[in-house]
Amino acid sequence: MTKNFELKGEWFLPSNKTKRISGSLIYDIDKGITLKLHGNFNDFPNLSDKSDNQYDIILGLTSKSEEITLYNIFLSFSEGIRLVQNQEVGTPSSEYIVNYIFRGAHFNTQEDIKFDQLVTEISDLEEWVGISGFIKDFDFIKKIEMQKNHEFKLDYKLPSTINFPLSENLDGQFNFVMIPSSEAIHYQKQFLITQRTELILKYKEEKNIEDILNDLFIFQSFLILGLYEKSHPKSITFYNEKNKKNYGNDNIVKREVKLYFHISDQKIEKQKTFRDMLFSYGNIEDKFPELIQNWFKKYNKLESCFKLLIEQFYNEKRFSENTFLNLAQAAESFHAHTKDRPKMPKEEYTEMKNEILSKVDSKYHTWLKDQFNFGNHLNLQTRLEELLTFCSCDMIDKIIGNKNEFIKNVKNSRNYYTHYSLSLKKKAIKGSELFYLTQKLKIILVSAFLIELGFDKNILNQILEEKEHRFFHFLTKL
Structure with a gap:
């Protein structure tokens, strides 16, 4: 969700998949998501998807045969057909504001958008977890000797996955991914290793998209307490055991569905250290499973x-x-x-209230009762x-x-x-x-x-x- 892109293709409604409109889907990290069409869905009669120019689902098939599902869409602009005597009629254009893009699958209804696993990278999560696979096991003197001999040693071992329960039906995981540079065929003059830290949410049964995003926000909120600064997802990918794709030759894998939505005022990425955080994972490593589980329980x-x-x-x-x-x-x-x-025990307060009311003229009772409603708070x-x-x-x-x-x-x-x-x-x-x-x-x-x-x-x-x-x-x- 950190790079702009544009997808060209055909777009259609689940209730009428034969009526397709060509156009472009534009994702802009600053301006949001826009669907620009050479036509208008309002031109299709008797569509159950349509309600006051708002659509739950619009489906797309890109020019590269990629399946797209747009979710929560609003018509923002539409041209009417212009008739000019003795001339051909042009195709009017329309534009839609899109809240969510699911890239990699078609979902016909809101109820179909369910998953059992989320994989995400969150800004500053890597620095907050602070676990690296690079091994520094040689002492200072040995390092000086190596420099004199123009030697350099690099050891790396992928860190083990960290598992932690979040609730009865949800488990969390810090997963470390290592990406090596591609090997040179004849001559190598550099080698790059990049490590990423992912948060994985695994559900015992599939959940709807709103519940999953809410769980992600709950975790992200805890991270913000530690960072003492805002944070946002950089990428979100969903999987579902029931949503698989057959590539032939018994190669059946779970579909990878990427989510995109607009994040306003994204923070500028800069190198962060533990000194820039209120606390890091290292400060609470022993108690982290208990703390994060309590956070999900009390949120x-x-x-x-x-x-x-x-x-x-x-x-x-x-x-x-x-x-x-x-x-x-x-x-x-x-x-x-x-x-x-309460300020005082309920029984005492009720007794005091009744005693006061018994001694005051009834014409003041309505006013007094209003005061008593909050008097014990x-x-x-x-x-x-x-x-x-x-x-x-x-x-x-x-x-x-x-x-x-x-x-x-x-x-x-x-x-x-x-x-x-x-x-x-x-x-x-x-x-x-x-x-x-x-x-x-x-x-x-x-x-x-x-x-x-x-x-x-x-x-x-x-x-x-x-x-x-x-x-x-x-x-x-x-």
Whole structure:
């Protein structure tokens, strides 16, 4: 999904495969996916696929006989037929916006798009896993001697696959692929070995495309916590035990179906080291299977607040009051989903409520009952206090500074930027102070998610200390 391409061929609907329109499918990493046709599917009468110029499936056969399935398509432009007296009629063109391309197979319905295995490369996954097959087993003195003799030794062994369960029906795998340069026939003056790291998701039974992509996003979200930076898939390939191709001579293999979709604002690829990450696989290797399994188990419960957090990594170049509000909401939501409790026991609260209502004129009861509906819920201040206690370690305390001041600023600023009340305006912080407050909320939430997964606080504190200069120096200096 990192290179542009154009596929020319014929395009048709599953319900009418004989009516075909020639055209081009264009994948542009900046602009998205466009299908340009010399004709219009609306010209075909009585098609069940058509609904307000939206199509679930459009099939294609390229000029190189490659099967294509387009999924989730919208008509964006269509010319009408122009009649000119005493002239031939030209073919009007049309354009469609495409959300997904499946390259390598035809699927007639949305329900047919199912797989039991996904293979993907994700940006910075190789660096995060950090396992290389290149062997450096000779000492410094031997290396100097070899250099004097103009010798060079290269040893490489493909790393073993790393397996880890993700759920009852899903297993994960880090798979290492080595690609050697092609051998020269007569004379060789260079040799190149390239190693890639793949994430493989293996299902015990086939799953629909939405569920598989959701599982990929869940893993990618965990990776973002470690990278402390956005990430995206670079390639996605699907397989299904039931979807095979017969090449003859008993050569039957599972079809390889590649997925393409538009990723907005792709990150610029640059060489990354462990110093550029909050933590790497090496920091948590022993506990990784437990942590990633907990992440898959708890993600759905924490999804709403996590998406508010992850948005900050994708919009890090843009800051506004809404950035702060989203993280304040995420902090409140995280506490509500993991540590929620009433202010007082339910029985005591009900008894207090009934006693108050019995002593107050009935004409005030409607108003009072509205207040009682939320009166036993924890307020933002209490939730922040308990969240800071939950995350507390030497480095978090150092980053936060004065806890009471921090909580007061979050509470007052949240209330002002939510309601814009003039009485709160003086209490709210603005400009760079609001930016720094937001950055503090960001690391608190990342730490809270990690601790909730089972991350050891001592290890977390050590990691934060090691990465203080890289990520938090400007906050601790405050």
